Amino acid sequence: MIRLLIVDDQRLVRAGLRMLCESTEDLEVVGEAADGEQAIRQAAELSPDVVLMDLRMPGLDGIEATRRIVGSGSGVKVLVLTTFDDDDHLYPALAAGATGFLVKDTAPTDLLNAIRRTVDGDLLFSPALLRRLVDRAVASGPGGETAAADAVSLTAREQDVLALVGEGLGNQEIADRLHLGVTTVKTHVANLMDKTGCGNRVRLAVYSHKRG
Template identity: 45%
Template sequence: MSAQLRVMVVDDDHLMRAGLCAILSVDDSLYIVAEAANGAEAVERAVALTPDVVLMDIRMPVLDGIEATRRIAAAAPDVRMLILTTFEDDDYVLGALRAGAAGFVLKRIQPEQLIAAIHTVAGGDSLLAPEVTRTVVAHLAGPAAPDPRALRRLQQLTPRERDVLTLIAQGLSNAGIAEALTIEESTVKTHVKRILAKLALRDRVHAVIVAYETGLVRAGSLPGSKIE
């Protein structure tokens, strides 16, 4: 059996936090390493314990989940943050992603989907709920002109890397990109690593943000729920 994923659950609602811990504890692949009732506690415990994944609420006292995510990402960059909330507001979504969150799912998610989401972000992938993806795309694909500085960042990419970034932003998995470009999936993974390195991006969610902010991709077909 592979090592258990160490998860910290952060939510100011005691009943919700207990419920989440109970759900996750059923899965033998997960281990609840800590809990926190506000963002300040989350930062302190995440930095001290470096869990694999932090399941983070947004609206909390003392320090909200977005600022807590930003501080954890800065102090413990290997910790992956998965935002779990009832809210789909643009400011919350974009604020959390730009703060360093690896994924964003809604609290009405099914237990088995939540467990799968934790494994997804722990494995280095990124995940957005379909509702959240639509919010991000609608916000980023507006009529505003692309930022010239962001466009200059894209010039670092080769034509093939731009192709791969475009397909990432359209929601294709590595396997889907390989099929679309008629290349090996291992080659796609290499391209993705180079894209993230050249653009100094934390993960694929932020690659999607760059693709839309620069106008490389515009709203037409929406990305899928998983960006893997």
């Protein structure tokens, strides 16, 4: 059972998200918060697996709340769900430690799968947002760990997994596509990060596109 904390300043939005999440057998909504301060307190008290975090709220906003929750060392993952997908919200949320970033017009089934994938260790973005992140990084030219990894030797299977990470697929989706166990895919992803020096899936996706 995945324990979920819903954070949004609009009561109707929280109610809708609760109904959606509690319609499944593997999600349990353990609490709701209307602002960042409440989110921090409830994350500490309730120990959810995932916090579904709005960004624009009165008082303490979602970005600062994310920073404090992630910085607490509790292991709680924060998945941003917001109306605003501009760079002024995306990059600060990532810098604060958000595990993913989705917009509120995301399909309900996609949101539920995103919550599950967040627990599974995936880094989640709407396809358009991932494309923007990759395009921006690629346009900036080679540098850092990506440039240092250009000569890395990968097995054929690692190249297959890398290409699908570059498409934004999660571990289960890659496993289904390549007819592998999800544990095997996780091992390949971990090996790819180690070999390339890419610290997360976004950087690995960027590396995939730069590698071609």
